[in-house]
Amino acid sequence: MKTLILNGSPRKNGHTVALINEMTAVLEGDIKIVNCYTANISPCIDCRYCFTHKGCSIKDEMQDIYDYLVDCDAVVIASPMHFGTLTAKTISVCSRLQSYWSSRHVRKENKDNLKPKYGALIVTTGGSWPNMNLLAEGIADFIFDHTETEQIGSVYAKETDKFPAKENLHAINQTRFLANRLNELCSSRNKD
Numbered sequence: 304m305k306t307l308i309l310n311g312s313p314r315k316n317g318h319t320v321a322l323i324n325e326m327t328a329v330l331e332g333d334i335k336i337v338n339c340y341t342a343n344i345s346p347c348i349d350c351r352y353c354f355t356h357k358g359c360s361i362k363d364e365m366q367d368i369y370d371y372l373v374d375c376d377a378v379v380i381a382s383p384m385h386f387g388t389l390t391a392k393t394i395s396v397c398s399r400l401q402s403y404w405s406s407r408h409v410r411k412e413n414k415d416n417l418k419p420k421y422g423a424l425i426v427t428t429g430g431s432w433p434n435m436n437l438l439a440e441g442i443a444d445f446i447f448d449h450t451e452t453e454q455i456g457s458v459y460a461k462e463t464d465k466f467p468a469k470e471n472l473h474a475i476n477q478t479r480f481l482a483n484r485l486n487e488l489c490s491s492r493n494k495d
């Protein structure tokens with residue numbers, strides 16, 4: 304089993320990393336964690352190379368992610384909430400998934416041959432208000448759709464200003480539950 308984790312937090316040992324650590328303690332197999340703040344990954348520059356070619360014209364660390372996405376089994380997006388949604392760097396990295404969209408909708412080739420995946424979303428938020436999940440879920444839906452990923456659930460560790468994620472037992476248990484579920488689903492798909 305192979306899992307790609309996008310870490311969208313700028314903080315080395317922040318709340319999001321605390322939950323990523325819970326996830327990786329349970330996940331089986333190979334895990335690739337991409338730190339969206341330190342990775343050398345440009346945003347999409349709309350050069351339109353992917354309108355006529357497979358892949359992306361920008362040769363940076365995103366190429367490793369494209370390679371990993373070919374046959375990985377699971378995708379986990381883990382990000383703090385900034386301005387009501389995933390962090391800018393998370394969205395910036397994921398803008399490069401546009402090449403998959405072009406493959407399907409512009410070139411109509413559908414030749415990326417990505418293995419179908421299961422996915423989970425982890426979000427930490429300083430505060431809490433009604434419907435605060437909407438924007439994050441909407442962006443995550445784009446990311447999962449572009450990577451042929453079926454989302455199996457989300458974890459929100461809210462009010463981290465008052466309750467640190469590493470002490471939020473509910474969020475920790477939900478994260479571990481999702482990691483176990485990813486293990487089960489991916490291993491059963493790999494047996495088929």
Ligand SMILES: Cc1cc2nc3c(=O)[nH]c(=O)nc-3n(C[C@H](O)[C@H](O)[C@H](O)COP(=O)(O)O)c2cc1C
Pocket residue numbers: 312313314316317318319320382383384385386387388427428429430431463464
């Ligand atoms: C620029 C910025 C924007 C933020 N926007 C929100 C927000 O819209 N809603 C919220 O609840 N918390 C917001 N926060 C607080 C973070 O979501 C919260 O501190 C989070 O747990 C940090 O996670 P980390 O330690 O993994 O980076 C924001 C923080 C920053 C720095």
